[in-house]
Amino acid sequence: MRDLSQDNIADEIGMSAGNFGKIERGEIDISSSHLLQIAKVLKINITDLFEDKLTLAEKENTYGFATKDELENLSRQMQNLIKREFEKLRKELPVKKISQKKYLKSKKFKK
Numbered sequence: 001m002r003d004l005s006q007d008n009i010a011d012e013i014g015m016s017a018g019n020f021g022k023i024e025r026g027e028i029d030i031s032s033s034h035l036l037q038i039a040k041v042l043k044i045n046i047t048d049l050f051e052d053k054l055t056l057a058e059k060e061n062t063y064g065f066a067t068k069d070e071l072e073n074l075s076r077q078m079q080n081l082i083k084r085e086f087e088k089l090r091k092e093l094p095v096k097k098i099s100q101k102k103y104l105k106s107k108k109f110k111k
Contacts, residue, residue: 002042013037 010020
């Protein structure tokens, strides 16, 4: 969210990027001092690291201020509205019935 790479954060806390990557993947445990340093680099409260918030993958599914699910729901609502309006227009328009013989004799059909 702060547009920092693993290398940036690792450098800020005095750790190799490889070890920082292992921490992110849960392969090694992190010391409380490193945890505090990471919170400072990210400019967040250390308790934020322990709260159950959206994962990065879930945040990537956001579009501006709406989530992907909200946009999909809006899209379905719009499709239903368009279908209803189309049906309403179709019922309101006069239907011109013409026999097949008349159609075949009409100028539209002739070449």
